[in-house]
Amino acid sequence: MEISPIFFYLFAGVALAASAMVILKRNPVASAFSLVMVFFAFAGIYALLDAHLIAAIQILVYAGAIMVLFLFVIMLLSADVPSFDLRRAHPVARAVGGVLSLVLFGFFVWAFKNSPSPAPLGNFTAENIEAAGGNSRVLSELMFSEYILPFELTSVLLLAAIIGAVAIAKRKQSLPTEGRRK
Amino acid sequence: MFEPNLYFWLTIAKFAVIMTIILSVAPVMAWVERRGSALLQNRLGPNRIGPFGLFQSICDAIKFMFKEDPVPGHVSKFYYSLAPVVSLVPAFMTFAVIPFASSIEIDGRIFSFQLANLNVGILYIFSIASLGVYGIIMAGWSSNNKYALLGGLRSSSQMISYELSLGLSVIGIVMAFSSVHLNDIVAGQGEAIRQLGPWALPEWLPIPKWGVLIQPIGFIVFLTAIFAETNRLPFDLPEGESEIIAGYHLEYGSMKFSLFMMAEYTNMFVASSLITTLYFGGWHGLHWVLNLVPVEGLAREWTRIVLEMAAFFLKVGFFMWFFVWVRWTLPRFRYDQVMDLGWKVMLPLSLGNIFITALAVYYGWM
Amino acid sequence: MLVKPKKNFLQRFYLVEVIKGLGITMRNLLFAPSVTIQYPEERRKYSERFRGMHYIKATNGVENCTACMLCPTVCPAECIHIEAGERPDKEKYPVKFEIDVLRCCFCGMCEEACPKDAIKLSTIYEMSQTTRQVYEKDFLLEQRGNK
Numbered sequence: 001m002e003i004s005p006i007f008f009y010l011f012a013g014v015a016l017a018a019s020a021m022v023i024l025k026r027n028p029v030a031s032a033f034s035l036v037m038v039f040f041a042f043a044g045i046y047a048l049l050d051a052h053l054i055a056a057i058q059i060l061v062y063a064g065a066i067m068v069l070f071l072f073v074i075m076l077l078s079a080d081v082p083s084f085d086l087r088r089a090h091p092v093a094r095a096v097g098g099v100l101s102l103v104l105f106g107f108f109v110w111a112f113k114n115s116p117s118p119a120p121l122g123n124f125t126a127e128n129i130e131a132a133g134g135n136s137r138v139l140s141e142l143m144f145s146e147y148i149l150p151f152e153l154t155s156v157l158l159l160a161a162i163i164g165a166v167a168i169a170k171r172k173q174s175l176p177t178e179g180r181r182k
Numbered sequence: 183m184f185e186p187n188l189y190f191w192l193t194i195a196k197f198a199v200i201m202t203i204i205l206s207v208a209p210v211m212a213w214v215e216r217r218g219s220a221l222l223q224n225r226l227g228p229n230r231i232g233p234f235g236l237f238q239s240i241c242d243a244i245k246f247m248f249k250e251d252p253v254p255g256h257v258s259k260f261y262y263s264l265a266p267v268v269s270l271v272p273a274f275m276t277f278a279v280i281p282f283a284s285s286i287e288i289d290g291r292i293f294s295f296q297l298a299n300l301n302v303g304i305l306y307i308f309s310i311a312s313l314g315v316y317g318i319i320m321a322g323w324s325s326n327n328k329y330a331l332l333g334g335l336r337s338s339s340q341m342i343s344y345e346l347s348l349g350l351s352v353i354g355i356v357m358a359f360s361s362v363h364l365n366d367i368v369a370g371q372g373e374a375i376r377q378l379g380p381w382a383l384p385e386w387l388p389i390p391k392w393g394v395l396i397q398p399i400g401f402i403v404f405l406t407a408i409f410a411e412t413n414r415l416p417f418d419l420p421e422g423e424s425e426i427i428a429g430y431h432l433e434y435g436s437m438k439f440s441l442f443m444m445a446e447y448t449n450m451f452v453a454s455s456l457i458t459t460l461y462f463g464g465w466h467g468l469h470w471v472l473n474l475v476p477v478e479g480l481a482r483e484w485t486r487i488v489l490e491m492a493a494f495f496l497k498v499g500f501f502m503w504f505f506v507w508v509r510w511t512l513p514r515f516r517y518d519q520v521m522d523l524g525w526k527v528m529l530p531l532s533l534g535n536i537f538i539t540a541l542a543v544y545y546g547w548m
Numbered sequence: 549m550l551v552k553p554k555k556n557f558l559q560r561f562y563l564v565e566v567i568k569g570l571g572i573t574m575r576n577l578l579f580a581p582s583v584t585i586q587y588p589e590e591r592r593k594y595s596e597r598f599r600g601m602h603y604i605k606a607t608n609g610v611e612n613c614t615a616c617m618l619c620p621t622v623c624p625a626e627c628i629h630i631e632a633g634e635r636p637d638k639e640k641y642p643v644k645f646e647i648d649v650l651r652c653c654f655c656g657m658c659e660e661a662c663p664k665d666a667i668k669l670s671t672i673y674e675m676s677q678t679t680r681q682v683y684e685k686d687f688l689l690e691q692r693g694n695k
Contacts, residue, residue, distance in 0.1 A: 029323050033261065036316060043309075056305040064312025065342060071319050072338040075331060134301035136362050222573045226584040402563065511573045512566065 007048055015041035028074050032067060039063040053135035189291055200297060204277060207451045207502075208444040209239035215506050222510045242440075249436035254325075257433060261324035266434070266441035269317020273448035275310045279303060280455045281365050283465050283490035286483050295487065296365065303362040307456065308349055311411065314449060315341040318413070318420055318430045321442070325433035333429025336517065337420035340410055343524035344417075348407035350532035354400035354539040355393050355460050367393075368464030393461035399535040401461045403528050408457065410524070412449045415509040419517060454501035455494075462497050465490035599656045599669040602647050602683060603692040611689060612666035615642040619658035619667050627651035628658060628667075629682075645685040649675065668695045 014037060021034035039062045046055035129138050143151050213228070213236060220227025228235040253259060283295035300306050315337055322334020356362055359370040375389045375396065376382060394401045410417040421429040431442045458464060468489040477485050515523070541547075585592055594600075605612045615632035627650075633643035658667045670693035 030258075030261070033316070033320060036313075040313075052300055052302045053305065056302045056309045058309075060305065060309035060312055064309060064315075065345065068312075068315055068319070068338045068342055071323075072335060072342070075319075075323060075335055075338075136302055136305065218577075220584075221577045221582070224576055224580050224583050226582050226586070507570060507573065508566075511569045 004048065008045065011041045011044040011048070015045070029071065032071050032074060035070075036063050036067050039067070050129075051135060053139055189293060192293055196295065197297065200277065200282075204274060204448060204451065208447040209243060211447040211450065211502060211506075212242065212443065213239045214503065215509075218503065218506045219510045222507070246437050246440040251436045251438065254433050256326045258324045258326065261320050262433070263438070265317050265321035265324060266438045266445070267317075268320055269314055269445040270441050270448070272310045272313040272317075273445045273452060276307050276449075276452045277455065279306050279364055280452070280459055281368055281464060282455070282494045283487050284369075286487055294365070295491070299363070299365065301363065303364050304352060304356065304367075304460075305362060307452075308345070308352075311449075311452070312341070312345055314445070317442075317445065321434065322420075322430040325430070327433055329426040329428075330430050330432045332426045333420040333422070333432070336422075336426075337413065337430060340413075340417065340419060340520060340524075343521060344407040344410035344528070347403050347524065347528035347532045348411060350529070350536060351397075351400045351403035351407060352460065353532075354397045354535045357536070357539045357543055358393070358396055360543075364459055364464075368459055368466070371463040372466045390463055390466065392463045392466075397461065397535070397539070399531060399538070403532045403535065404461065405457065406523070406528060408453045409505075409508070410520070412453050412505070413446065414450065414505055416512040416515050417520060418509075418514060419520060422514060424514075450502060450505050451498070454498045454505065457501050458494060458497040465494040467497070468493040594671055594673065596671065598671045598673070599654045599659075601670050601672040601675050601692060602649070602652075602658075602688055603668050603670055603690060604645065604666050604685070604688045605668050605695075606689060606691060611641065611645075611685075612664045613642050613645065613662075614640045614664055614666075615645075616640075616663065618661045618663065622657045622661040624655060624657065625651045625653045642685065645688060647683040647688065649683055650680060668693060670695070 018034045018037035018041060022031045022038065025031045025034060039058060043055040043058040043063070046052075046058060129135060216238070217227040217229075217235060219225075228238040231237040231241055253262065278297040279300055281294065281296040285292045285294040287293070318337040319334045322330045322332070322337070325331070355367060359367045361367060361370070371390065371392050373391045374387070375391045389395065409415075413420050419429075421431070426432075431439055434442065469486070471489055472482070472486055475482075475485055613630075615630050617630060617632070620626070620628040620630055627648040629644065629646045629648070630642045631644035632640055635641050654669065656669055659669055672692055
């Protein structure tokens with residue numbers, strides 16, 4: 001599967017620019033909008049790789065649900081104060097952060113340079129998937145047969161998280177009113 | 183060298199037709215909404231300009247275009263201008279995978295009446311439709327107005343709540359037809375129902391296997407959820423004139439405002455197409471006319487396509503009218519009622535529907 | 549106080565009620581006549597006693613008014629302004645008779661107070677203007693009704 005280079009550079013460029021916007025924007029809501037753009041660009045790249053299901057899920061779950069929830073919370077808390085001001089950071093913190101990010105970047109470059117090329121392909125090549133009836137069919141068949149245990153475990157984990165969140169929220173509400181007033 | 187053949191021109195024509203239909207939905211629906219609401223309320227509505235007041239929409243459009251486009255000083259300009267576009271584009275994108283007629287064979291190639299046949303089908307619709315809320319949130323937030331912000335907040339929470347039941351209610355359909363391809367789902371609805379629970383139905387009974395008949399609970403949940411997703415009454419809390427003035431588009435005027443209106447009507451169109459495709463047999467329903475028309479060969483095939491399109495758009499038209507009809511019948515829910523309905527009624531109902539459908543599929547009742 | 553109306557099972561279910569409501573609106577669309585009055589062509593029929601645009605009644609081309617000042621006295625909005633004068637035959641008459649219709653509240657008390665049956669309120673209700681002018685005597689002398 002050849003990726004059309006124009007679209008790849010387009011989506012990658014948008015992803016990079018939007019990622020930069022996420023950390024450079026002062027307002028958290030604007031950052032969140034930029035993050036949605038990042039997700040969208042990633043979904044475009046996934047779709048270019050013929051992974052339509054992953055692309056759809058990427059938009060549906062990350063951009064469509066999680067970021068909406070994020071935005072909801074940000075706007076509800078009215079966090080209009082800038083989350084992080086680079087100019088007020090300590091010089092040492094700035095220096096350490098810069099060095100660390102450079103090291104991380106170097107590590108990534110090193111990892112990509114030294115990875116075996118082309119990457120080893122498993123059973124699930126684009127042709128095999130197409131022959132077996134498309135992304136969603138193959139993925140769901142695998143998920144509900146071979147990987148049923150991890151799938152169920154994940155759902156139990158999420159359920160535990162939900163119950164935990166409800167429990168925490170409920171306990172706060174049952175405090176006496178004097179205790180809540182600041 | 184690229185040689186444009188008939189197939190190529192047909193594809194171009196298909197795009198042109200679809201875009202024309204989608205773009206003309208907003209003005210026509212604006213007229214239908216105004217006339218329809220008037221007639222439902224024993225009034226007449228706009229009836230001066232053109233036959234039945236049909237040209238009122240054109241006048242509105244001209245007014246919208248030539249009106250001053252004020253940008254309030256307190257908004258954040260970039261996102262303020264971006265928001266109408268962000269709400270309109272997903273509405274346009276969603277229609278791409280909806281089949282509005284079956285396929286036809288031309289020059290040995292299958293020409294399908296659908297802009298794109300993705301193998302994720304319905305997931306694509308949901309993923310793109312879930313982006314529509316960003317336009318509203320962005321508008322609400324960038325307007326820097328407390329009412330607009332409230333509208334945006336309401337919209338986001340409403341979307342999150344009802345997207346769940348929307349997705350889960352469609353799972354039943356996906357299970358019943360064992361496909362996420364909209365083409366397969368529509369094709370499956372062309373067959374007749376042979377099973378009613380554990381009992382087999384007689385062969386001569388021509389009940390079509392439409393989604394609404396085999397998934398009644400799923401259909402009710404889907405219909406409710408799609409009303410909430412399109413922000414139409416009784417779920418138009420993001421606008422809520424009497425509470426938060428106009429909600430998210432409070433600070434908008436002229437063409438920017440009309441883009442929001444267009445987005446709403448386009449969303450309605452897509453929602454109606456979805457209801458038709460998933461629950462009312464898509465383009466099925468007018469094939470019997472084919473036996474009355476004495477045409478043969480390719481002409482017969484084209485007649486079939488025309489009939490299918492007619493059936494599809496008739497059904498879509500009915501549901502568009504249904505949106506208007508419901509809007510002028512039901513009052514707006516209170517906010518807590520919306521949340522209660524979403525989480526305490528619709529979500530358990532859709533989960534129960536999945537369970538029942540799973541049982542039915544397992545025992546071969548479907 | 550919030551009073552929750554008692555609902556039976558079907559009403560709690562809500563769906564049936566929604567369908568009933570849809571039936572009611574559709575019935576209105578199909579069978580109920582429209583109540584719209586198409587204004588410039590059709591006009592609402594008002595009562596004979598409707599209090600609209602003012603006029604001064606004239607007999608044989610001469611206004612009935614004798615400038616007795618009862619109407620400006622009784623007027624609660626103080627919108628009538630009269631300057632009295634004498635005719636050669638020693639008859640009193642209004643040299644100026646102005647009604648500031650922007651202030652007028654159309655209570656009709658001038659009409660009731662008038663001993664000479666002179667000031668009248670006609671049934672004309674289309675009184676919009678593009679300027680803020682008062683009604684002059686000449687304008688008021690047009691006979692707009694037969695009260």
